[in-house]
Amino acid sequence: MATWAEIQSRLGRSLAAKLILGFLVIALLEGIFLGAVSFYLLRRSTAINRQLEEISLSLEATRSLGLNLAQLSQPLDEYLLGAEYVRTIAEFRGAVTTVRSDLQSCGSAFCHGAAKEPQQMAATLAPLIAEVQEKGIAVFEQKRAGNDPTRLREDLQSVISVARSLMDKMSLALSQRIGSLRRESAEVGQRAIALFFLFTFLSVALTAAVAFAVARQITVPVRQLLLGTRRIKEGDLDHRVAVEARDEIGDLAESFNAMVRTLKDYKDRIDEYSRSLEEKVRLRTEELKKAQESLLQSEKLASIGLLASGVAHELNNPLTSILMNINLLMEEVGGNAELQRELKHISDDALRCKRIIDDLRDFSRRHELDVRPSDLGEVVRKTLGLIKHQLELHGIAARQELSSEIPLIACDPDRIQQVLMNVFVNAIQAMPQGGSLTVGTALREGLAEITIRDTGPGIPKKIQNRIFDPFFTTKPGGTGLGLSIAYRIMEEHGGGVEIESLTVEDIGNGGQGSPGTTVRLLLPVTARISHGG
Numbered sequence: 001m002a003t004w005a006e007i008q009s010r011l012g013r014s015l016a017a018k019l020i021l022g023f024l025v026i027a028l029l030e031g032i033f034l035g036a037v038s039f040y041l042l043r044r045s046t047a048i049n050r051q052l053e054e055i056s057l058s059l060e061a062t063r064s065l066g067l068n069l070a071q072l073s074q075p076l077d078e079y080l081l082g083a084e085y086v087r088t089i090a091e092f093r094g095a096v097t098t099v100r101s102d103l104q105s106c107g108s109a110f111c112h113g114a115a116k117e118p119q120q121m122a123a124t125l126a127p128l129i130a131e132v133q134e135k136g137i138a139v140f141e142q143k144r145a146g147n148d149p150t151r152l153r154e155d156l157q158s159v160i161s162v163a164r165s166l167m168d169k170m171s172l173a174l175s176q177r178i179g180s181l182r183r184e185s186a187e188v189g190q191r192a193i194a195l196f197f198l199f200t201f202l203s204v205a206l207t208a209a210v211a212f213a214v215a216r217q218i219t220v221p222v223r224q225l226l227l228g229t230r231r232i233k234e235g236d237l238d239h240r241v242a243v244e245a246r247d248e249i250g251d252l253a254e255s256f257n258a259m260v261r262t263l264k265d266y267k268d269r270i271d272e273y274s275r276s277l278e279e280k281v282r283l284r285t286e287e288l289k290k291a292q293e294s295l296l297q298s299e300k301l302a303s304i305g306l307l308a309s310g311v312a313h314e315l316n317n318p319l320t321s322i323l324m325n326i327n328l329l330m331e332e333v334g335g336n337a338e339l340q341r342e343l344k345h346i347s348d349d350a351l352r353c354k355r356i357i358d359d360l361r362d363f364s365r366r367h368e369l370d371v372r373p374s375d376l377g378e379v380v381r382k383t384l385g386l387i388k389h390q391l392e393l394h395g396i397a398a399r400q401e402l403s404s405e406i407p408l409i410a411c412d413p414d415r416i417q418q419v420l421m422n423v424f425v426n427a428i429q430a431m432p433q434g435g436s437l438t439v440g441t442a443l444r445e446g447l448a449e450i451t452i453r454d455t456g457p458g459i460p461k462k463i464q465n466r467i468f469d470p471f472f473t474t475k476p477g478g479t480g481l482g483l484s485i486a487y488r489i490m491e492e493h494g495g496g497v498e499i500e501s502l503t504v505e506d507i508g509n510g511g512q513g514s515p516g517t518t519v520r521l522l523l524p525v526t527a528r529i530s531h532g533g
Contacts, residue, residue, distance in 0.1 A: 048181050079140060319353055319357065371412055372412075379420070499519055
């Protein structure tokens with residue numbers, strides 16, 4: 001069973017309870033005001049009506065007394081005119097008794113309540129009535145004794161006139177009082193109408209005030225929620241609605257904030273997933289691009305290799321015959337120095353052609369790889385030893401950054417050495433005035449990497465995608481087959497070649513670093529070897 005504190009807490013948190021409480025406050029205040037006004041008007045109207053009733057009774061009694069006083073002189077006049085003594089004095093005494101009885105009734109609180117006018121009237125008239133009775137009896141006795149009661153009769157009439165004059169004044173005062181009370185009653189009615197309109201105005205104003213206060217407690221949070229929904233719609237998921245009320249609106253605001261937090265968490269997860277997906281797509285795109293380039297390069301090399309094989313086969317025999325004949329001619333004209341010199345030039349050019357044809361044949365032929373576990377560091381050191389003299393001759397400083405964490409790699413060390421030799425020679429040719437050659441090894445995502453960095457002028461962007469093309473060269477006297485052969489060998493090992501290069505122009509356009517070229521030779525740690533025939 002819920003405790004009183006829990007009930008109060010529930011009522012305090014209930015919007016319906018607040019609405020009901022607001023209307024109860026309005027009804028209670030209106031009831032108190034209406035009750036007070038009604039009580040005042042009712043009490044005032046009752047008091048006026050009671051006074052009107054009392055004064056009406058007083059006026060009626062006053063008029064009755066006036067008539068009875070006027071009748072007091074009638075038995076005296078009849079006796080003075082010769083009427084019977086016993087009858088007239090009995091009538092006189094009866095009239096006095098009636099007057100006294102009326103006077104006593106006028107002063108009675110039973111008839112007129114707390115009104116003071118009848119009591120004051122009775123107190124004033126009582127001595128006059130006693131004097132009238134005394135002088136009337138005296139008139140009867142003097143007349144009976146044979147004396148002339150005229151003087152006494154005049155005094156009696158004077159007292160009666162005074163009493164009647166007093167009664168007239170009392171009647172006039174009571175009539176004026178009745179008029180005053182009637183005017184006051186009309187004023188009470190007008191005041192009731194004014195209070196009714198005032199009560200109506202105050203009720204409307206109070207109702208409007210309470211309704212405004214209650215509506216404000218509803219509309220302000222609802223407006224904040226509406227503003228919050230607009231902010232959320234605009235993408236501001238950090239916006240929160242202030243929770244001030246502890247009712248249904250407050251619960252709605254808390255639910256709104258919880259929903260926004262959930263949306264923000266969901267959006268953050270989506271953004272993180274999108275970034276991850278974008279990164280995966282980018283990496284995959286790069287892989288596909290490299291694979292496509294590799295495929296195009298392979299197709300290009302295959303096509304050119306087929307052509308080169310045919311050309312080399314067709315040119316090899318004629319060149320061999322030319323070289324043999326030139327050698328015979330050189331023996332026969334041994335005494336002619338000038339002719340000997342010309343034949344020597346022809347022989348050198350023919351040998352150069354034969355070397356190009358041999359390179360073509362080597363390029364077009366797939367060699368059987370002698371794959372065995374090899375130490376890449378040892379292969380690099382051995383190759384650097386072979387070109388040590390050339391490095392010193394060109395003033396190039398060699399630096400080794402070989403990792404000891406690379407395991408033995410399944411490869412053909414002689415072919416890898418051939419690749420390294422081609423790259424080293426290109427680097428030496430790129431630094432005729434000296435420089436630095438850095439060779440390093442490292443592991444990279446399941447691949448063994450050999451990195452060769454030189455400090456030469458770099459390769460321009462516009463020709464970087466052509467350096468592996470057969471016969472493409474920027475060096476005088478070059479065949480353009482060295483890097484093509486290196487690419488073919490790395491491909492046969494299931495690896496690849498990557499080139500990064502910066503020129504002075506690239507650095508001037510916002511690039512970071514220093515001029516030079518970096519060649520990365522990649523070999524799988526788990527060999528995926530394609531054996532050629």
